[in-house]
Amino acid sequence: METQPSARDRLLDAVEVLIATQGVASTPVDVILARAHVSPATLYAHFGNKEGLIAHALERRLTRWDRIWQECAEIAQTPEDRVLSVFDALVHQRDILGPSRWCTFLGVAAETPVRGENLDAALTRDTELLTRRLEEFAQPLVGDALAGTAARLVLLVYTGVLGMILRGDDMGKAVADGRGIAALALRSLGADA
Amino acid sequence: METQPSARDRLLDAVEVLIATQGVASTPVDVILARAHVSPATLYAHFGNKEGLIAHALERRLTRWDRIWQECAEIAQTPEDRVLSVFDALVHQRDILGPSRWCTFLGVAAETPVRGENLDAALTRDTELLTRRLEEFAQPLVGDALAGTAARLVLLVYTGVLGMILRGDDMGKAVADGRGIAALALRSLGADA
DNA sequence: GTCTATACAAAGATAGAC
DNA sequence: GTCTATCTTTGTATAGAC
Structure with a gap:
């Protein structure tokens, strides 16, 4: 017999999917509650308010994203592929966590x-995690002095890929384009190193 | 004696600034009306509803953006600088139209x-205008066969610059990074041509 | 074309019981 | 910890007059 997830977990699951696919403003509390099969009072008892629930869900999602990315990095x-694994992770994440409209974190930030x-x-924390790990992965490739720059540039391209998806691009195409551009940038920096 | 803009124009001015700086959901109709010094009925008479007003304001803003970009392109x-002028236009636009949180069009799309x-x-139309003109500008640089690819790649980087601003980056820094990456991509394509 | 006043709907949050 | 029922606020849109 299946053990049912707690009301708390059902809320986190529900809001994560809804925010990822519909955004904050298009996700009223009632819809979250209906999807989670939970009553209003329970939500507010656990998370204080809607924003608190979203914040918790994003924390959890970032942890999961990190794990997925690590798998791709391994x-x-x-070394170059290791830096570029952030793009593979995007596709891998979709397969595991399900589809999202573009980037859940940037989407919430925009709203x-x-x-x-x-x-x-x-x-x-999302931006910090991306920056920190990209820098770590780039260091063997371009050296200490340029690792920060490499991280910034790859993050810019990565962010561009997500934005192209928001513009309506197919994820596969955007990822392939971004991977190519990021590789160019890394080689250019590597040549300077 | 100054001629006052019509209620219609005051509405467009007000909503453009508010959407650009606060976004759609954070801009209730009341706030638009207060800023425009216009009554509810006037808004609905002219534009049907809030979304209609926003759509008109975005159309107008795209026209203005296009003009600003053309000035930078001239x-x-x-030829390379002409393609890259899209980045200069970003800074120029801020000086002329005033600050925005990141990209007004992507922001509305996200919401x-x-x-x-x-x-x-x-x-x-925003994505189409960008794509079309980038392709036109890239053609002398990389040839007919690769102009479409060049446009796609520069648009991706351009979109990444905007996303970095949403992440909290300084616009000057993001634009400089993006311009550099886009130049690399163009030269790589140019070498193939 | 524009205003005042108001209706209607949606959404976030809480009270009190079990 | 969780539920039912309800309150309050906010926000969009319309009616009717000038």
């Missing part, structure tokens, strides 16, 4: 010009 | 998973 055969500190922290 | 000294056809058309 498969990489060369919340003002936000509480918990939500803000969750969004900041 | 100054360019080389509206479902939308009416007028609004959808306005958003599509």
Whole structure:
């Protein structure tokens, strides 16, 4: 017999899918509750308010994203492929976590010009995680002095790929384009190193 | 004596600034009306509903963006600079139209998973205009066969620059990074041509 | 074309019981 | 921890007059 997930987990599951596919404003609390089969009071008891629930869901999603990315990074055969694994992870994530409209973190950021500190922290952590690991992966390739620059450039291209998906591009095409451009940038930096 | 802009123009001015800086969901109709010094009935008489007003404002903004970009393109000294003028136009636009949180068009797209056809058309036109002109500018540089690819790649980088601003980057820095990456991509394509 | 006043709907959050 | 029922606020849109 299946053990049913707790109301708390059902809320996190529900809001993650809804935010990833519909966004914050298009996801009223009622819809979250209906999908999670949970009552309003339970949501507010656990998370305080809608934003608190979203912040928690994003924290969890970032952890999962990190794990998925690590798996892709471990498969990489060369230092360059290791940096570029961030693009493979995008496709891998979709297969595992399900489809999203573009990027859940950037999407929430775009929708919340003002936000509480918990939500803000969750969004900041996404950019920080990407930057930190890209820098770590780039270091063997371009050296200490240029690793930060490499991370910034790859993050820019990665962000561009996500934006192209929002513009309506097919993910496979955008990822392939981005991977190619990022490789160029890395080789250019590597030549300077 | 100054001629006051019509209620219609005041509405377009107000909503453009508000959407560019705050986004759709954070811009209730009341706030638009207050800023435009216009009554509710006037808005609905002219534009049907909030989305209609936004769609019109975006159309107007795209026209202005196009003009600004053309000015930047005319100054360019080389074919490569002409393609890359799209990045200069970003800075120029901020000086002329005032600050925005990142990209007004992508921002609205991110906030509206479902939308009416007028609004959808306005958003599509942005991507189309960018693609078409980038292709036109890239043609002398990389040839007919690769112009489409060049346009796609530069648009991806351009979109990445905007996304980096959403992540909190300084616009000057993001633009400089993007310009450099796009130049690399263009030269790589040019070498193939 | 534009205004005042108001209706209607949606959405976030809470009270009190079990 | 969780539910039912409800309150409050906010936001979109319309009626009717000038």
